[in-house]
Amino acid sequence: MSTCYLPHAPASVSTARRSLNRDLTSWGVAEDVADDAAVILSELLSNALRHARPLPGGEGEVKVSWIKVGDTVELAVTDGGAVTEPRKGQPALSSLGGRGLGIVEILSQSWGVRRDDQGSTVWAHLHAPSEYADGETGAPMQKLRQVTR
Numbered sequence: 001m002s003t004c005y006l007p008h009a010p011a012s013v014s015t016a017r018r019s020l021n022r023d024l025t026s027w028g029v030a031e032d033v034a035d036d037a038a039v040i041l042s043e044l045l046s047n048a049l050r051h052a053r054p055l056p057g058g059e060g061e062v063k064v065s066w067i068k069v070g071d072t073v074e075l076a077v078t079d080g081g082a083v084t085e086p087r088k089g090q091p092a093l094s095s096l097g098g099r100g101l102g103i104v105e106i107l108s109q110s111w112g113v114r115r116d117d118q119g120s121t122v123w124a125h126l127h128a129p130s131e132y133a134d135g136e137t138g139a140p141m142q143k144l145r146q147v148t149r
Helices: 011-026 031-051 100-107 140-148
Strands: 002-007 061-069 072-079 110-116 119-127
Touching: 002 011, 011 031, 011 061, 031 061, 031 072, 031 100, 031 119, 100 110, 100 119
Parallel strands: none
Antiparallel strands: 002 061, 061 072, 072 119, 110 119
């Protein structure tokens, strides 16, 4: 499991993506699956930075973690919570935002929210076998491209 506490700031997204990519590569996760994981993590972290408070304690941070168990990677972002619960939006075609959790839903097997006294954790599970038996990755990113056309 990898866990890092990052500043509640936009620059943290690229820091988290680099760390995630390094770990997934070392775990033998296929490149296209690692790309999907990076998109998911970026969306979860960006939502936390945009809509939620930092973790309690005065450091102004969010907690980002990932773990691979078997053929599943869990990505999670914990923040200090927000007034509303994270949910998939239904943006108009002309809207500039509101698609993040829809993207997470398409690319992941499942996602959800856990709340506790410290705040909220938004998590996503991604199918991430190290190698595919048929040599294909079944890339969810292709699914996303088909949906968005």
